[in-house]
Amino acid sequence: MLATAARACTWYIRQVDLFRYLAEREAEGLADAMSPRHFSRGELIVDRQTRPELVCVLRTGTVRLFHRERDGREVTVERLGTGQLFGVTGLLTSDAGGLLAQAETDVDVCVVDGRQFLDLASRWPQALLELATRLGVRVREADEVMSRMAPTGARARLAGVLYRLARTGSDVHPGGGLRLRGVPRHADLALEIGVKRETVTRMLARLEQDGYIRRFGRQIIVPDPDRLADDFDLPLLDGSG
Numbered sequence: 001m002l003a004t005a006a007r008a009c010t011w012y013i014r015q016v017d018l019f020r021y022l023a024e025r026e027a028e029g030l031a032d033a034m035s036p037r038h039f040s041r042g043e044l045i046v047d048r049q050t051r052p053e054l055v056c057v058l059r060t061g062t063v064r065l066f067h068r069e070r071d072g073r074e075v076t077v078e079r080l081g082t083g084q085l086f087g088v089t090g091l092l093t094s095d096a097g098g099l100l101a102q103a104e105t106d107v108d109v110c111v112v113d114g115r116q117f118l119d120l121a122s123r124w125p126q127a128l129l130e131l132a133t134r135l136g137v138r139v140r141e142a143d144e145v146m147s148r149m150a151p152t153g154a155r156a157r158l159a160g161v162l163y164r165l166a167r168t169g170s171d172v173h174p175g176g177g178l179r180l181r182g183v184p185r186h187a188d189l190a191l192e193i194g195v196k197r198e199t200v201t202r203m204l205a206r207l208e209q210d211g212y213i214r215r216f217g218r219q220i221i222v223p224d225p226d227r228l229a230d231d232f233d234l235p236l237l238d239g240s241g
Contacts (some may be wrong), residue, residue, distance in 0.1 A: 015190035053114035061107030177223035
């Protein structure tokens with residue numbers, strides 16, 4: 001049983017490009033220190049009480065990284081898929097109360113004690129350097145999300161999400177404007193901007209009333225992204241996806 005688990009973790013370790021240059025023996029050594037675990041949808045994988053600190057390689061499913069405010073508000077920072085690494089941010093930074101991880105779907109992960117992971121990884125300087133670089137990017141992105149949350153109201157945060165989707169994930173609509181692809185559910189938007197689902201529903205109705213968006217069923221069209229960015233003082237993004 002243990003040998004089967006190690007083989008499964010070895011395969012998934014190979015999917016993490018951070019470890020792409022490890023020799024077979026080194027990959028197996030890391031896999032031997034890891035154990036597979038399953039988390040059900042909605043279950044916390046990393047929280048402020050997690051002991052010992054866990055480093056996880058995501059095998060299947062989707063994990064949400066988020067920050068929880070003192071008042072209980074949750075702000076989504078990133079969503080992770082197969083082959084991505086998490087848990088190390090809190091281990092290597094002083095912000096121990098920072099990013100938490102929750103299973104957004106049923107997930108399977110390979111986990112290892114954080115200190116043991118660092119001891120193993122210290123044998124591969126190139127891996128540590130790349131890990132530090134990625135950690136810096138993730139921390140910076142989290143800081144940017146939180147800084148956007150602080151000075152603006154919920155309506156402006158929602159406008160920012162719609163603008164980003166219009167610029168990075170949309171198609172030109174025959175009737176004018178940009179049609180968002182894969183419109184998030186109201187509940188997902190609420191998690192991302194730190195409000196209740198009912199608040200998102202009301203704010204979307206108000207944005208539509210004010211002409212910032214048009215809605216057809218679940219479709220959302222942004223008629224003029226530049227106007228949206230200008231009126232809500234949003235940083236401009238180039239191009240559209």
